[in-house]
Amino acid sequence: MTAIRPWLEAGDTPAHLRDLLREAQPSEPLDARTRTRSRQRLLAISALPAAVGVMFWVKNVALGAVLGGTVATALYVPKLRHMTTKPAVTANRPAPQVDNPRRSRPAAADVGVEDAGTPTVASVVPQAPARSSVAALPSAEPSQLSRETQLLERARKLMASDPKQALLTLDAHRREFPHAALQTERELMAVEALLRLGWREEALRRAAQFRAQAPGSIYEQRLQRLFKQDSE
Amino acid sequence: MAPTAAAGHWSELEVTLDVGELHDQYxxxxxxxxxxxxxxxxxxxxxxxxxFIVVQRRLGSFDRTTKMSTWLFGICLRVAAAHRRRAHHRREQQDSELQDRPDDHPMANPEQAAIRHEAQRRLELGLEALHLERRAVFxxxxxxxxxAPAIAEMLDIPIGTVYSRLHRARADFSEAIARLEREHGGFK
Known part of the structure; x- marks a missing residue:
């Protein structure tokens, strides 16, 4: 392929285009100060995902425990009940009753002492015991930090396209977590959303609260830039 | 072991990826x-x-057979696209930025400065008309x-792709500038 010369150097470039390109400013290198600042901010932010990663790991362990517990409960509780109630049941009911419609209902009442001991197909399907055992385990709830992260991540994704919805998500975060671990991040994002919506007064008020709550925050510079950009 | 920024290759799979090091190099x-x-x-x-926040999040899924600079450039494209969408909502910001830009011609008089400012504005509008990947090559x-060979190396694309993107970018840029001239008059 024939080498092409830049328009600025080629002889047949239209004059008006060459004039335009003469006014262009080549990309500038990253200065040392900005590089250092950027690296520091990056490393400061890096600490958060690491903590969140740990929480997700904890969450997964908890979920694993819940699932394991559920399976174990489903497999062994009916057997246990069967063992403890078998004499009474076998005395009252002739087995088997495979197509009894009551067996298919997953209500907790369905696994009463009388039914649990019946050796039918339905009785060994662990629907009701499994459900009730999950509800009884508090560790099934997601951790606060992972839930907080989910909400803030959702708000972040909405920020450019729908700042109002982003703000609503951040407000939901504030209601759900009045003592949030990620309060600083939330407030910074809220200020940005307010500015995007053109609600500068409210943004200023919230920024003042933010500064009072987190003086000297690593996000202070970013906050300043948000207002600077908005006023330009 | 860390790769060199110039080459950008991660040929050894045991290379440890660290966002701080990547920041230093790229x-x-x-x-x-x-x-x-x-x-x-x-x-x-x-x-x-x-x-670099995206880099940190996705570092674990980075395909080490690809070039780091290519991967980074892909992330830059998405980030730039998001900023471009925002800029459309804040057109005045770009105008003010151009006005704030220091004039590097110390002898420029107000009229020359105005002409230069107008040229820079048109240049930016012409570039805005380009698809991002073509804009980068342009x-x-x-x-x-x-x-062109260095661009191909940097973006890890065939030299023919560089030229085809450049060709399309030139056509789009010329058309955008011609349209501006029709709508707002020619250059002074």
């Missing part, structure tokens, strides 16, 4: 790429940070005067 490349993709000066630092070749 922040200049990212910074320049963001400029070439049209991120406004006032937003460059935020965009740089956005890129700016690298026409403004940063980087030779």
């Amino acid at each position: 922040s200049d490349f990212v910074w320049r790429s963001l400029q070439r993709l049209g991120v406004a000066k006032a937003n460059l630092e935020d965009a740089l940070q956005d890129v 700016v690298m070749f026409e403004i940063d005067l980087i030779p």
Whole structure:
């Protein structure tokens, strides 16, 4: 392929285009100060995902425990009940009753002492015991930090396209977590959303609260830039 | 072991990826790429940070058989696209930025300064009309005067792709400038 010369150097470039390109400013290198600042901010932010990663790991362990517990409960509780109630049941009911419609209902009442001991197909399907055992385990709830992260991540994704919805998500975060671990991040994002919506007064008020709550925050510079950009 | 920024290859799979090291080696490349993709000066630092936050999140899924600079450039494209969408909502910001830009011609009089300002505005509008990938190649070749083989190496694309993107970018740029002239009059 024939080498092409830049328009600025080629002889047949239209004059008006060459004039335009003469006014262009080549990309500038990253200065040392900005590089250092950027690296520091990056490393400061890096600490958060690491903590969140740990929480997700904890969450997964908890979920694993819940699932394991559920399976174990489903497999062994009916057997246990069967063992403890078998004499009474076998005395009252002739087995088997495979197509009894009551067996298919997953209500907790369905696994009463009388039914649990019946050796039918339905009785060994662990629907009701499994459900009730999950509800009884508090560790099934997601951790606060992972839930907080989910909400803030959702708000972040909405920020450019729908700042109002982003703000609503951040407000939901504030209601759900009045003592949030990620309060600083939330407030910074809220200020940005307010500015995007053109609600500068409210943004200023919230920024003042933010500064009072987190003086000297690593996000202070970013906050300043948000207002600077908005006023330009 | 760390790769060299110039080569950008991660040929050894046991290389440990560290976002801090990547920042040290590639922040200049990212910074320049963001400029070439049209991120406004006032937003460059935020965009740089956005890129490396994405890098940190996705480092685990990085395909080490690809070139680091290519992967980073892909992230720059998405970040720049987001900034471009925002800039459309804040057109006045770009205008003010151009007005704030210091005139590097010390002898320029007000009239010359106005002409230069108008030229820069048109240049930016012409570049805005380009698809981002073409814009990057166009700016690298026409403004940063980087030779086509070096662009191909940097972006890890065939030289033919560089030329085809450049060809399309030139056509789109010329058309955009012609349209501006029709709508707002010719150059002074």
